[in-house]
Amino acid sequence: xxxxxxIDSGSAKARVFFNKIxxxxxxxxxxxxxxxxxAVFYLKYKRPVYQIYAKxxxxxxxxxxxxxxxxxxxxxxxxxxxxEQMGLMSSIPVTKQxxxxxxxxxxxxxxxxxxxxxxxxxxxxxxxxxxxxGKGSLNSVFDIVIESDSTFLxxxxxxxxxxxxxxxxxxxxxxxxxxxxxxxxxxxIGKTIRIKLREIDDVVSYYQGAIHESPIAKSSMVxxxxxxxxxxxxxxxxxxxxxxxMAASVEEKRRSTQNTxxxxxxxxxxxxxxxxxxxxxxxxxxxVRGITEIADQxxxxxxGAQSNEKQLNDIKIQISVLDGVDRYLNSDxxxxxxxxxLGINSPAMQSYIDRLTDLQLERTKMLSTLxxxxxxxxxxxxxxxLTRTALRENLKTTxxxxxxxxxNLQSVGSSYQSTIRSLPGxxxxxxxxxxxxxxxxxxxVYLLQxxxxxxxxxxxxxxxxxxxxxxxxxxQSAPIPGSVYAMALLxxxxxxxxxxxGRDAFKNKVSSKSAIIEGTGLPVLIEITDSDTTDxxxxxxxxxxxxxxxxxxxxxxxxxxxxxxxxxxxxxxxSSISGEGKSFVLSNLGxxxxxxxxxxxxxxxxxRNPTLAKRFNLKNSTTGLTxxxxxxxxxxxxxxKSEISDDLHIICGGAVPPNPSELLGSKQLANxxxxxxxxxxxxxxxxxxxxxxxxxxxxxxxxxxxxxVIRQDYTPSQELAFINELSVDNKLPRMKLIFNAVKSExxxxxxxxxxxxxxxxPTRSMKSKMKKFATRF
Numbered sequence: 001x002x003x004x005x006x007i008d009s010g011s012a013k014a015r016v017f018f019n020k021i022x023x024x025x026x027x028x029x030x031x032x033x034x035x036x037x038x039a040v041f042y043l044k045y046k047r048p049v050y051q052i053y054a055k056x057x058x059x060x061x062x063x064x065x066x067x068x069x070x071x072x073x074x075x076x077x078x079x080x081x082x083x084e085q086m087g088l089m090s091s092i093p094v095t096k097q098x099x100x101x102x103x104x105x106x107x108x109x110x111x112x113x114x115x116x117x118x119x120x121x122x123x124x125x126x127x128x129x130x131x132x133x134g135k136g137s138l139n140s141v142f143d144i145v146i147e148s149d150s151t152f153l154x155x156x157x158x159x160x161x162x163x164x165x166x167x168x169x170x171x172x173x174x175x176x177x178x179x180x181x182x183x184x185x186x187x188x189i190g191k192t193i194r195i196k197l198r199e200i201d202d203v204v205s206y207y208q209g210a211i212h213e214s215p216i217a218k219s220s221m222v223x224x225x226x227x228x229x230x231x232x233x234x235x236x237x238x239x240x241x242x243x244x245x246m247a248a249s250v251e252e253k254r255r256s257t258q259n260t261x262x263x264x265x266x267x268x269x270x271x272x273x274x275x276x277x278x279x280x281x282x283x284x285x286x287x288v289r290g291i292t293e294i295a296d297q298x299x300x301x302x303x304g305a306q307s308n309e310k311q312l313n314d315i316k317i318q319i320s321v322l323d324g325v326d327r328y329l330n331s332d333x334x335x336x337x338x339x340x341x342l343g344i345n346s347p348a349m350q351s352y353i354d355r356l357t358d359l360q361l362e363r364t365k366m367l368s369t370l371x372x373x374x375x376x377x378x379x380x381x382x383x384x385x386l387t388r389t390a391l392r393e394n395l396k397t398t399x400x401x402x403x404x405x406x407x408n409l410q411s412v413g414s415s416y417q418s419t420i421r422s423l424p425g426x427x428x429x430x431x432x433x434x435x436x437x438x439x440x441x442x443x444x445v446y447l448l449q450x451x452x453x454x455x456x457x458x459x460x461x462x463x464x465x466x467x468x469x470x471x472x473x474x475x476q477s478a479p480i481p482g483s484v485y486a487m488a489l490l491x492x493x494x495x496x497x498x499x500x501x502g503r504d505a506f507k508n509k510v511s512s513k514s515a516i517i518e519g520t521g522l523p524v525l526i527e528i529t530d531s532d533t534t535d536x537x538x539x540x541x542x543x544x545x546x547x548x549x550x551x552x553x554x555x556x557x558x559x560x561x562x563x564x565x566x567x568x569x570x571x572x573x574x575s576s577i578s579g580e581g582k583s584f585v586l587s588n589l590g591x592x593x594x595x596x597x598x599x600x601x602x603x604x605x606x607x608r609n610p611t612l613a614k615r616f617n618l619k620n621s622t623t624g625l626t627x628x629x630x631x632x633x634x635x636x637x638x639x640x641k642s643e644i645s646d647d648l649h650i651i652c653g654g655a656v657p658p659n660p661s662e663l664l665g666s667k668q669l670a671n672x673x674x675x676x677x678x679x680x681x682x683x684x685x686x687x688x689x690x691x692x693x694x695x696x697x698x699x700x701x702x703x704x705x706x707x708x709v710i711r712q713d714y715t716p717s718q719e720l721a722f723i724n725e726l727s728v729d730n731k732l733p734r735m736k737l738i739f740n741a742v743k744s745e746x747x748x749x750x751x752x753x754x755x756x757x758x759x760x761x762p763t764r765s766m767k768s769k770m771k772k773f774a775t776r777f
Contacts (some may be wrong), residue, residue, distance in 0.1 A: 018703070023743070024500055032492035039488035042479065045116045049478045052234035054224040055216075055469035057243055058085045069749040076118065085465070086213045086222060088252070089245045092548055095211075096204045097244045102236055103128070105138065105203045109194040117194060121230040125188035126152075126179040127368035130197055136173025140197045146189050155192075169477075177402070211241065215616045221468060231473035246465050253464070264451045271447060273441040282433045313439055316405045318344050322399050329388060329395070336506070346398055352391040357382045392672055399766055416504045510715045513739055519720025522727055525707070526553050528585065530743050538613040539588045539595075550592045553738075557589070557682075568598075568677025570615045572703040574687045574696040576719040578609065580711040581740040583595065583686050587615050590642070590684050594648030598681040601639070601649040603673075606688045607660040610653035616642050625653025629668045636676065649680070660688075664698045690732070697731050705731040713738045 021028065088094065099105060108124035109117035125146060145153040145161070153161040164170060169178045174197070198773050214227045224241070230233030321344055344350075363380050370376060510516060513524050528549050530540050539547040561569045573586040586602060593600040604612045607626060612618070627633035633654075642648040657663055676683050683701060687696040700706065708723060726732055 008217075019163055020500060021497070022494065027164065027499070028493065029560045029770065031496045032489070035495075036485070037482045042482055044112075047116065047118060048236060048476045049227050049229055050231040051474040051477045052224075052228055052238050052471055053469065054242060054467070054539060055221055055472040056217075056224070057466045058082050059220065059464040059466075074770055082215050082220060082222065083651045085249070086215065088248060089213050089222070089241070090208055091210065091248075092204060092208070094241065094244050098202055098237060099203050099207065099696045100688065101240050101244070102233070104207070104237070105200050107196040107198075109196060111192065111194070119229045122232045123184045123187075125182055125185040125191075125193065126195075127182055128197070129178050130174075131169060131176040133176065134171075134173055136175075138197050138199045139202075140174060141194065141605050143192050143194050146185075148189065149185075158474050158745055175478050181493050186289075202269045206239070211238070212297060222449075224471070227477060228266075235471040236357045236490050241407045242465075242471075249464055251615050261451060264447055268444070268451065271444045275437070275444055278343060278433065278437045278440050282437055285429065285433055293652045300480065300494075302431045305413065305417065308409055309435060309684050310442075312406065312409045312413060312437055313443070315402055315409065316400055319399065319406070322395060322402070325349070325395055328353075329392060344398065344597045346394065349391065349394050349398060351673075352387055352394060356384065356387045356391060360388060362415055399613035401716065404496040432656060439551060440597060446706055452753075470702065480558040489689055506718050507713065509713045510717055510720065513742075515623055516710060516720065516737060516739060518715065520724045520737065521733070522723070524739050525556060526737040528553075528581075529743045530712070530741040536584065537588060537591055539592050540644070543751055547592075550588050553585075553589055554592045554596060557593075557705075560734070565755050567679065567681050568682040568683065568704070569644065569681060570673065570677065570685065572685045572687060572696060572700060572701045572706045573709065574690045574706065574732070575709040576691040576715060576722060577689050578692070580689070580709045582689075582709040583615070584663035584707055585707070585738055585740060586684050586686050587612065590648060590682070591642075591644055593682050594642070594645035597647060598645045599649075599679070600682045600684065601651060601680045603676070603683060603685045603697065604653040605653045605664060606694075607653045607657060608688060610656070612650050612686065613652045616644070616650055618642075618650060618652065619748055622655065624652035625672075626654035626663065627670075628654075630657075630668050631668075633649070635672065659694070661698065664695050670702060690726070700732050703733050706735045707738055708732070708735050709738045712742050714741065745766050 008374045019424075031207055044579050104126045106122050108126075110120050114119050117362075126144070142157040145155065147153060147163070150167075151163055151165055158757065166181060169176050171177075171434060172492075194431050201565060210226060214223050214225070215221070216223055223236050226234050226239070230579070359380055363377065366377065366380070418587075512518075513527060516524055526549065531546055536595055539550045542546060557571065573582045575582045583606070590600045590602045602612060604610050604625065609626070623633050624638055628635065628638045638651050640650050640652070663669065669721055673685075675682065687699055690696040696706075708726075710723075723735075723737070728733055
């Protein structure tokens, strides 16, 4: 049962919701029309943006193994991976070169009919040429009108248009410039073109953020993405960026290799001098002593000594390299080329050197534009100091290790030497000289080989990147018409719905039958539609739907009184606050009862605000119930016959007394009601609002039934709790609710009844129709 009630309640709420939407269809139509119109205008105004894509494969040098010959002695600087290559791709020099190559700091625009400008990058009739740069800012916007094949007008805000010839150069604050005609020039004669100039650095910063480079997972490829209004320009930008990056990558590799070649050449010069000295010593020794052959008796010892000496020489070379690094650290701000870690197998040291070099280069670049006292140097100075400290610590550790190895090798060499001393002196001396000669020759050949390898690498112009996909444009990324129309449709539905429910929430009034049932726990006896006439008695016209509703109420009233044909059926009418229509309902219900032949009397006990005399156009409105209770009039004097029917009588309130509540509790009133019950079929009693005054509860014991009136969009919602309290406490007899002034099109039940009614409504006036139509907003 509870589940069924929940389903019914949900269905009722849904029905109310959809009927509200249908009732306010003009409001929805207006908002949908406006939102869809704005969507159409937006799509015309907003220029489309296209996605540009490209793909490049980068040789990740950190993963290559086919350069073992160079890496064996760390002749090149620390190898770079994809992250470093992506940093080069988005660097300021690379992006600036692209901006300058394609002159992206100049934009050509043509006005559209939708108050916007279209970029005509690929069809511009003129090309802006900056001949020489001035001191003023390049940021500028001006319109040109192409008058003819030879002249044009320049229009600027608040300035008179000036005529110029295309072959002439113009001078202003940002420099000397001119306009050159393009192949599309003839299509724009007589048209206005807007030229927008921007500072190159600003454009570079924009494209650094606009061009997105991202590594592709589990590969050595980098994807480029750019959004641009002109797909042709977007493709040119990405293609040129890849070209400039590849050239910069080759140049960076050549710079690194050149530094290493210089170091190797210096070492070759030193080794050549040492080799010449050893050869001269060898020749002189044999000539002086007349030695022509050398015995091979000590080959085994000499070989071991040579091997040991070779290792010692390697250690000395490494120590000399460390000395070079130490000199580099102690030099003035580390100027000059960074030393190479020849023979030093310490990636950490090389990494520190690279880091220090990069930081020093960056600081040098900053010095070209900023004074050294600028606070911006503080972070980079701190990084340089930390890097130098770390490099010194690494240098100290490496030197200590090499010195320890040198001591061990010298100890082994001393052992070899003591053994060799036992050999003939001449042979031993000659072997020493020959051994030294062989070592120098081997070292000379080794360095010469590496120099040739580096020279070949330096001469190479092949980049470490390969273009996999050329720049190509995808589909339009923004605005997407389907999404724009969907958003417009959504706003066209949400905004009026929010207005309707927001207005209801702000008013905080009872608006539906379901709200009454939910708030009071009581059923609604009947819904009475809103009357579009000012007549107080609306049931006399047999062709109105509201008259049919009151006749339906008359039938229901009979059932509520158990179809009792005995006289004296007393019904009390009240409401929560003034203005809810209880007197209107009472007057019209009394009229339909009298018209049906039921002898009816209307008793006005709302003594503070009497209205029945005015509603029924009674001539004697001064004598009434108050006069009867205080003894100034008898019963015959206060009962007036209505002109509508002989069976309809009215007892007005009369003069407003100072003590209405005391009069209502008097015996005279009780006796009057008792006498009326003997004479009339129905006694309808009009009482003041019960939440304002207690008069209704005073009268209620004399009544058989209470009809409680609630008015749509008028009765405050909080009054429903009060009505529920009255019902629970049984303060009013057999209380039934009437929902008054219901807009029939807004609520399901009344809507169905009215549409299926056999009564044909009379034609309304245009004013009445417009007033009723206005309620839909």
